Amino acid sequence: MSYLELDMNVTEEQTMFKDTVRKFALETLRPASIKLDAMSPEEVIAPDSILWDALKKSYELGLHKVLIPEEYGGLGLSPLEVSLVVEELGYGSSGFSLALGLSSFPAFLASMVPSDSLIENLLVPFCEDTEAKIIGCWAITEPDHGSDTLAVGSAQFKDPNIAGLCRARLEGDEWVINGQKSAWVSLGSIATHAMVYLTIDPSMGMAGGGICMVPLDLPGVSRGKPLNKMGQRELNQGEIYFDNVRVPQEYMFVDQESYEAITDITLATCNAYMSATFTGTARAAYEEALKYSKERVQGGKLLFEHQHVRYKLFHMFKTIEACRALSRTALNYNLSNTPPATEYSIAAKIFCTDAAFQIASDAIQIFGGNGVAKEYVIEKFFRDARAAMIEDGSNDSLAIFASEKL
DSSP: OOOOEEEEEOOOHHHHHHHHHHIIIIIIIIHHHHHHHOHHHHTTTSTTHHHHHHHHHHHHTTGGGGTSOGGGTOOOOOHHHHHHHHHHHHHHOHHHHHHHHHHHHHHHHHHHOHHHHHHHIHHHHHHOOSSSSSOOOEEBBBHHHHHHHOOTTSSSOGGGGOOSSSSSEEEEEEEEEEEEEOTBTTTTOOOOOEEEESSOOGGGGGGGGEEEEETTTTEEEEEOOOOSSSHHHTOOBBBBBEEEEEEEGEEEEEEEHHHHHHHHHHHHHHHHHHHHHHHHHHHHEEEEEEEEHHEEETTTTGGGSSHHHHHHHHHHHHHHHHHHHHHHHHHHHHHHOOOOHHHHHHHHHHHHHHHHHHHHHHHHHHHHHHHTTTTTTTTHHHHHHHTTTTTOOOOHHHHHHTTOOO
């Protein structure tokens, strides 16, 4: 069952593009994600893994540059079009949706404050890549710091006792980086470039940071083993270590003066992207349950003919519509305005990931015993959605941060 597009401003061309992405997500990304889900983390990123074929096909369609402006070779999509595309990617595979968004993250941030060096060495090559040879990642979380790295505007963000431990110092015309980013760096095991969030002035707490583009083939960069986790197993994650890694001065394109503002934009964008992705995941779980209810016979009639099953399905349906409305509105506003209203992206992320988890749980209940069997994809959706309630800021912590803006 396809959803009815209630926004009558969506054009026929946009609908066709959305349908193309949905078909690709359903026929390519979802089957690949199911196969990868059954593999060990090491097998997922092995040279012969289906991961690379799925990424390459995604790059061929340009889905790695959904957030990049057209002037640098990106798709130049409107916020509405971004919402349409990302929901369909999440419908196919939340892990691949997040992988494609995060892969573009260094280029996306570079497009906001472009320099000749970043355009030449990152932005243009990334947009021209059709083979998934350039993969970015967002390296912010540390072993001792998680959601607190995103608490922009809070008192604790400027507390000198809560500074990040991955640090950079300027020596001549180079930055020297030392420290570790934790096992939760998405794509950390395979990325070629990282947008690293660093501490420059620890006396300013988390606010004394900088953002640096770091090619991950530089001397002094090493990685831990890929993380073995519960959900989104197609999205590999792993530690990155920096031991006197030297990068050109111009690669540190955000310093302490603008760090808070750019981190706020980071959170607003990533949370809004998450909300669209998991609107898609919620829809996928609902559609699996709806389809199953019209095939499975229990008590002498189809599950769908039982009143309590239809009741549950309708509440899943209406919750998804609410997810789409909030997600799309937050994404549209925060991709169109600076500074963003980050609390709305946070609200959308929390609402949509909570909803995806609950809808997947209700879908499992409709499936009964089959819902917890690996034979059915619904239990994967459940695990994927549960992971979303922690990544890009845990929902509890995000709510506390956002409440300060009420």
